[in-house]
Amino acid sequence: MVPTVFGLISIAIGLLLLVRGTSLDLLRFMLLSTLFSGSAAILMPALGGAAISPAHLVLAFLLARILAPGSREYAHIAPAVTLNLFLVIYALYGFLSAFLLPRLFAWQIYVAPLRPVTITGLFDTVPLVFTNQNITSAVYLVGTMLAGVCATIVARKPESTRKIVSTLCLMAWIHAAFGVLGVVLTNIGLGEVLNIFRNGSAAQLEQSYNGLVRMTGVFPEPSYYASYAFGLFVFVFECWMRDIRPRQTGSAALVLLAVLVFSTSGSAYVSLAVYGALMVIRLLLMRQQLSPRKALVVLTLALVGIIAALGMVMIAPPLAEQLGDMFSHMTVDKADSESGRQRSFWALQGWHAFLASYGLGIGAGSFRSSSLFTAALGSMGVIGIVTLVCHIFAVFKPLRASTYSTPRDERLAIGSAASWTAVSILIPAAISTASPDPGMIFAVMAGLALEWRRRRSKVQVGRAPFRRVSVHPMAPQAPRTRS
Known part of the structure; x- marks a missing residue:
């Protein structure tokens, strides 16, 4: 293992927070570290070039803080595991499957590997065998599980909601700033400057289309950047709708919406379209509570967007045509492109692996x-897909009124926003994720939502408290009646 400069910085700050800070401070630092998911904190050449991200390195310090002798949080581990039970089963089965199933079904199916080394064509495959990618996927699944459990434990702190909201708003501005900075630097010929943050093992993909610079920030590819921005956008927007720090969350949501619109990412446009459709359903059918002022703001933004698009067509027809061609290429034309056909081929591998393994799966990390969902189906079979769906339902709670309303309890309101965020993260993941790992951000938001929305003991309203009254032995008593 070879630590990088990002690893040394993470270790230094992690040690400081381990000694002088709290588990909440470490969770916030871990969330901030996910902004550098394209970076590597520790390089592992022995595992075929795999790397440990800064966020996963900080997770080790968070675990140490929770498990420290004398820590009051040690007693909360069992309840947190119970709340995240389906995620725990999913991750542990995925861990076992990564080591057992590739050997069980070795040479019985051909797959496109998760990390192609000798592959040269778009549809080349190799026989199924146990590889280093099985080990890497198993470790990342366990990390996702631990992140979710730790988030549930930390969410018990009374100040957790306030500080987490502030942290995610800060992350929104930083992420947007990196995206804009990357575009500006590329246009002036200094795009390589941000490559110092991309020392991870992920490959760099196309950064421009038809002369338009694609927004990547410090992430390895535009799709990954846009998917991350979309998750942050949903959280701050849901908080804004529920009057949680409306100025702070509203401004963050506005800047992230602009980033997503100009990101030139198909994942961003599809995710916004799906989320927008869900918003319409919530407002019309579910009667999502939205104040008239906020409804006016949403309507105004929609009208401004339409007017801006029409104005661009009239004022700058060549630019409008270029943007329209780019939008069409990233969305409706994607299925007919080489990339679209390759993605369809990869997705079908999950179904073929599911059938070839008789519903057991062929192991996490065995194919790309x-x-x-198709990765979970082909990697972990029935157990994997069922536990993943059950965890999603446990987090989202679709039958709860608080999912669609604005609860008076701020903790419950932010928990509802976190649950919408966790589910919305799965929208881009359903069309772009290569492995069955749902990711650390999903696990953290789900873990926070499970604790913040947990039912507490209800206080009986309208009934006087029981009070013991002494009665004199000679006092007359009411006659007894038979029931």
């Missing part, structure tokens, strides 16, 4: 997919 283009959807989280």
Whole structure:
């Protein structure tokens, strides 16, 4: 293992927070570290070039803080595991499957590997065998599970909601700033400057289309950048709708919406379209509570967007045509492109692996997919897909009124926003994720939502408290009646 400069910085700050800070401070630092998911904190050449990200390195310090002798949080581990039970089963089965199933079904199916080394064509495959990618996927699944459990434990702190909201708003501005900075630097010929943050093992993909610079920030590819921005956008927007620090969350949501619109990412446009459709359903059918002022703001933004698009067509027709061609290429024409056909081929691998393994799966990390759900289906079979769906339902709680309303309890309101965020993260993951790992951000938001929305003991309203009254032995008593 070879630590990088990002690893040394993470270790230094992690040690400081381990000694002088709290578990909440470490969770916030871990969330901030996910902004550098394209970076590597520790390089592991022995595992074929795998790397440990800064966020996963900080997770080790968070675990140490929770498990420290004398820590009051040690007693909360069992309840947190119970709340995240389906995620725990999913991750542990995925861990076992990564080591057992590739050996069980070795040479019985051909797959496109998760990390192609000798592959040269778009549809080349190799026989199924146990590889280093099985080990890497198993470790990342366990990390996702631990992140979710730790988030549930930390969410018990009374100040957790306030500080987490502030942290995610800060992350929104930083992420947007990196995206804009990357575009500006590329246009002036200094795009390589941000490559110092991309020392991870992920490959760099196309950064421009038809002369338009694609927004990547410090992430390895535009799709990954846009998917991350979309998750942050949903959280701050849901908080804004529920009057949680409306100025702070509203401004963050506005800047992230602009970033997503100009990101030139198909994942961003599809995710916004799906989320927008869900918003319409919530407002019309579910009667999502939205104040008239906020409804006016949303309507105004929609009208401004339409007017801006029409104005661009009239004022700058060549630019409008270029943007329209780019939008069409990234969305409706994607299925007919080489990339679209390759993604369809990868997605079908999950179904073929599911059938070839008789519903057991062929092991996490055994093949490359283009959807989280087909990756889970082919890697971990029935157990994997069922536990993943059950965890999603446990987090989202679709039958709860608080999912669609604005609860008076701020903790419950932010928990509802976190649950919408966790589910919305799965929208881009359903069309772009290569492995069955749902990711650390999903696990953290789900873990926070499970604790913040947990039912507490209800206080009986309208009934006087029981009070013991002494009665004199000679006092007359009411006659007894038979029931």
